[in-house]
Amino acid sequence: MSAEISDGVRFQAASDQSLLVYFGEQITLESHYRVRDLAQLLKLEPISGVRNLQPAYHSLLLNFDITKLTHIKLERILRGYLHRVSISTLEPGRMKQIPTCYGGEFGPDLDEVARLHGLTPAQAIELHASVTYIVFFLGFVPGFAYLGKLPDALATPRLATPRRSTPAGSVGIAENQTGVYPFSTPGGWRLIGRTAVKMFRPDRPEMSFLAIGDQVRFTPISASQFVVLENA
Amino acid sequence: MRTIRVQSPGLSTTVQDLGREGFGPIGVSPSGAADPIALRLGNRLVLNAENAAGLEMTLVGGTFSFPEGAVLALTGSDFGATLDGSSLDMWTAVDVQLGQTLRLGPTRSGARCYLCIHGGIAVPPFLGSASTQVLSGLGGFEGRSLRKGDVLKIGPKTQSFRARAIAPQVSKQLSRRENLRVTPGPQADWFPESSLRIFYGENYRISEQSNRMGVRLEGAAISQDHDKRMITEGVSLGAVQVPPQGAPIILFVEQQTTGGYPKVANVISADLHRIGQLRPRDEIRFSEVTIETARSLLIEQEQLLSSKEIIVE
Numbered sequence: 156m157s158a159e160i161s162d163g164v165r166f167q168a169a170s171d172q173s174l175l176v177y178f179g180e181q182i183t184l185e186s187h188y189r190v191r192d193l194a195q196l197l198k199l200e201p202i203s204g205v206r207n208l209q210p211a212y213h214s215l216l217l218n219f220d221i222t223k224l225t226h227i228k229l230e231r232i233l234r235g236y237l238h239r240v241s242i243s244t245l246e247p248g249r250m251k252q253i254p255t256c257y258g259g260e261f262g263p264d265l266d267e268v269a270r271l272h273g274l275t276p277a278q279a280i281e282l283h284a285s286v287t288y289i290v291f292f293l294g295f296v297p298g299f300a301y302l303g304k305l306p307d308a309l310a311t312p313r314l315a316t317p318r319r320s321t322p323a324g325s326v327g328i329a330e331n332q333t334g335v336y337p338f339s340t341p342g343g344w345r346l347i348g349r350t351a352v353k354m355f356r357p358d359r360p361e362m363s364f365l366a367i368g369d370q371v372r373f374t375p376i377s378a379s380q381f382v383v384l385e386n387a
Numbered sequence: 388m389r390t391i392r393v394q395s396p397g398l399s400t401t402v403q404d405l406g407r408e409g410f411g412p413i414g415v416s417p418s419g420a421a422d423p424i425a426l427r428l429g430n431r432l433v434l435n436a437e438n439a440a441g442l443e444m445t446l447v448g449g450t451f452s453f454p455e456g457a458v459l460a461l462t463g464s465d466f467g468a469t470l471d472g473s474s475l476d477m478w479t480a481v482d483v484q485l486g487q488t489l490r491l492g493p494t495r496s497g498a499r500c501y502l503c504i505h506g507g508i509a510v511p512p513f514l515g516s517a518s519t520q521v522l523s524g525l526g527g528f529e530g531r532s533l534r535k536g537d538v539l540k541i542g543p544k545t546q547s548f549r550a551r552a553i554a555p556q557v558s559k560q561l562s563r564r565e566n567l568r569v570t571p572g573p574q575a576d577w578f579p580e581s582s583l584r585i586f587y588g589e590n591y592r593i594s595e596q597s598n599r600m601g602v603r604l605e606g607a608a609i610s611q612d613h614d615k616r617m618i619t620e621g622v623s624l625g626a627v628q629v630p631p632q633g634a635p636i637i638l639f640v641e642q643q644t645t646g647g648y649p650k651v652a653n654v655i656s657a658d659l660h661r662i663g664q665l666r667p668r669d670e671i672r673f674s675e676v677t678i679e680t681a682r683s684l685l686i687e688q689e690q691l692l693s694s695k696e697i698i699v700e
């Protein structure tokens with residue numbers, strides 16, 4: 156199926172059983188709101204045969220049952236949804252705090268990040284904690300929230316060689332993004348701190364600490380406060 | 388309550404059903420059996436629902452005993468199974484007597500063998516599925532691969548044993564794996580013609596680094612247009628992503644749900660089960676089909692799987 160462009164919306168087959176909807180070609184708040192709007196409408200009014208949704212910065216991936224739907228049919232239904240998207244109401248994002256112990260063994264890359272930007276570690280911490288971030292989407296592993304936008308003065312490329320294991324709760328940065336590793340997994344983001352907040356709790360009704368659209372602030376805490384929170 | 392006792396776990400043995408779909412918004416991939424067709428057919432042999440949980444063994448199987456007896460079937464690849472020392476047929480329902488010991492060894496064919504058992508393996512569901520997701524330690528039996536000494540519960544018995552087997556021509560047809568058919572990936576046009584010729588013309592070897600998250604390929608590198616900058620987006624099961632070094636990775640059942648590398652192709656739905664049987668050092672080739680062809684191949688495959696003739700009583 157060929158890609159089509161109209162109203163900045165582009166449909167692209169990703170596989171024989173999935174369709175990507177792109178909103179524009181870059182990361183903007185507007186594209187984020189459009190992704191959330193469509194995802195929200197699909198949650199309220201599911202399309203029969205659609206099995207999974209994956210929101211991202213400027214795109215929404217839909218996985219569907221190809222014995223029930225075709226790409227062309229799904230695109231036609233989605234165009235109808237998109238015409239109505241302006242009347243859907245987004246729930247306002249919740250405000251979430253992530254107490255974070257920066258630097259030292261918890262943030263082994265903090266000094267290097269600060270040095271690359273001509274900052275002291277304390278300035279880098281202040282900058283990271285000065286912004287209210289938005290959860291653009293969750294991806295990679297359960298409960299991993301992509302938070303933006305990290306101030307340009309801290310934007311740093313990924314590590315050339317990813318770590319084989321990144322401890323759960325590690326706060327990392329990559330380009331203009333920041334995020335918290337919910338599990339001990341391999342990871343290429345630069346680690347500047349750690350939180351005791353459990354980002355994914357399978358024993359709770361709401362498993363993920365963060366949801367798409369939430370607003371997030373990091374608050375610096377000391378190592379002793381971290382220990383108290385971790386044992387709480 | 389009937390049980391399975393794990394005397395030795397094998398290389399990597401996990402509880403799997405057909406996975407959990409629909410949790411992309413919280414970053415949870417579907418997981419599930421790497422060769423879902425083998426699991427479905429095994430479950431049909433032992434009179435279970437197709438989605439019942441079984442054991443997925445990888446490359447080397449384990450040793451199991453059944454203190455209260457069990458009806459079971461082995462499907463997928465041939466791991467040289469014996470029951471109390473006598474060799475055991477694949478793709479066949481077996482009535483195991485109390486106290487008998489099932490022993491499996493290294494594979495003689497593909498990567499995975501399934502042990503399906505009447506009643507299914509009973510574990511607390513995570514997001515509606517018994518599947519283990521090893522990376523995040525969720526689902527399955529304590530979120531991990533089995534260990535020596537584990538005791539697994541078997542679900543209730545609902546029917547009595549019937550001698551059943553899968554028609555040999557069907558299991559043979561489903562066991563092919565050297566060719567993976569693909570449709571173009573969402574960034575296929577980021578790759579110059581010369582790269583696509585390499586991708587569709589060369590053999591690729593399965594790397595030792597492969598697992599349920601991704602199958603890493605070794606072979607001719609594929610270069611891409613470096614002016615394009617990828618924005619992280621949702622990725623499909625079977626996507627063939629190409630990192631800058633040019634060695635492709637097929638995203639598999641425990642895949643990351645989003646990714647930032649361009650995707651040159653995507654394995655078609657009808658061939659996804661073949662990925663689950665690829666062993667390290669196996670060689671594969673990719674061939675391109677249209678989405679329409681991919682859809683008819685899946686529909687044909689489902690018709691074959693649902694036909695009564697594939698089970699011989």
